[in-house]
Every structure is written in structure tokens, then in C-alpha cells.
Amino acid sequence: MAAPDVSATKQRILDAAVAEFGAYGLAGARIDRIASAAKASKERLYAYFGDKVALFHAVLDTNFAEAMERLSFDGADLPDQAVALFDDMLAKPDIQRMMIWGQLQGESIRMRELAESHPSWERRIGAIRRAQSDGIVDARWDPAELVTMMFGIVFGWLVAPCADGNDGLDEAGLAHRREVVREAVRRICQG
Known part of the structure; x- marks a missing residue:
């Protein structure tokens, strides 16, 4: 059996987080909604990103860097x-x-x-x-x-x-x- 694609899971979490944070902001976003939309467990999300604030930062950092380069x-x-x-x-x-x-x-x-x-x-x-x-x-x-x-x-x-x-x-x-x-x-x- 092949190992799961970690990068694909992380990307799904980041994509789901963009939509959630865009709609509700940092304070109103819910980790359970992000995990559900990403088809990932909350435990996996926490393992990759630590907490909600760190995930918010990861999304901003990734998109900011992409925009600066694009x-x-x-x-x-x-x-x-x-x-x-x-x-x-x-x-x-x-x-x-x-x-x-x-x-x-x-x-x-x-x-x-x-x-x-x-x-x-x-x-x-x-x-x-x-x-x-x-x-x-x-x-x-x-x-x-x-x-x-x-x-x-x-x-x-x-x-x-x-x-x-x-x-x-x-x-x-x-x-x-x-x-x-x-x-x-x-x-x-x-x-």
C-alpha cells in the first residue's frame, strides 16, 4: 500500500483554510470546518500547522509569497x-x-x-x-x-x-x- 501524499493533504488544508478564514476571519474560523472541507482529521491539521493562528499565518505567508513572485x-x-x-x-x-x-x-x-x-x-x-x-x-x-x-x-x-x-x-x-x-x-x- 502506498504512503499517503502528505503534500496533497497539506494543500487541501491550506485551500480549505483560505475559504474559511476569508469568510470568518481568524476569530470566527473553525478548525472542524476546515478539517471537514479538507477531508482531513483535526489531528492531522494540528500535526501539520500547530494551531489556528499558525494555520492563518501559513495561509497568509504562502499567498503573500506567491503574489510577490507572481x-x-x-x-x-x-x-x-x-x-x-x-x-x-x-x-x-x-x-x-x-x-x-x-x-x-x-x-x-x-x-x-x-x-x-x-x-x-x-x-x-x-x-x-x-x-x-x-x-x-x-x-x-x-x-x-x-x-x-x-x-x-x-x-x-x-x-x-x-x-x-x-x-x-x-x-x-x-x-x-x-x-x-x-x-x-x-x-x-x-x-
């Missing part, structure tokens, strides 16, 4: 970078909600440290500084604060009063929002 970055074209981020978050609504839940539930310092310690962070900040030196991006911005503003614009339809989470929009509505993101970041970059 999304190219060009400091000279921050408006298009913001649109790429918008589209990436549209494709991963559970991760987008997890990031918001993480902020609400005291994970903001850890999330900032995760971003700043990723190998691509300094490359991204350096790309913005080069664009500032070349006169493409307003040099009065701190590059890290500029990245924060980009995320704020992208996440605006999830956290602002009367926000709709981009739910129920047709392609024309999404195209309009992409242009709003592009134009807002363009104006910020121009100073």
Missing part, C-alpha cells in the same frame, strides 16, 4: 502595477478578505514585517526610487508610503462606506474601476 513590478509604471494588483485581488477574494481580517485582528505588524522581509521588497522600493530619480514618480513620496497608498486605492471598494466589494459588477463596471485605480495612482505619482 506580480511583476515596474517602478516606472505604478498605475499599471496598481491595476495588476486590483486584478490579482479580484481573482483571490478570500485572500483579499483575509488581509483585511488580519489587519482587524492584530496581525498588521506581522504583515508589514512579512512584506518588508520578502526578497522582492527592496527591489520594489529600489524600482520606485529609480523612477523618482528619473522624474517619472514624484520624489516627495516615501516609496513604502506610495505602496501603501496603492493598496488603499485597490482595497477601497472593500473597506469604504457603502463599499460593495466589487461584487456583482459586470466587465464594464470592473473596467471602469480599473481606470479609476490607474488614474488615481497616476495622479498621485505625478504630484
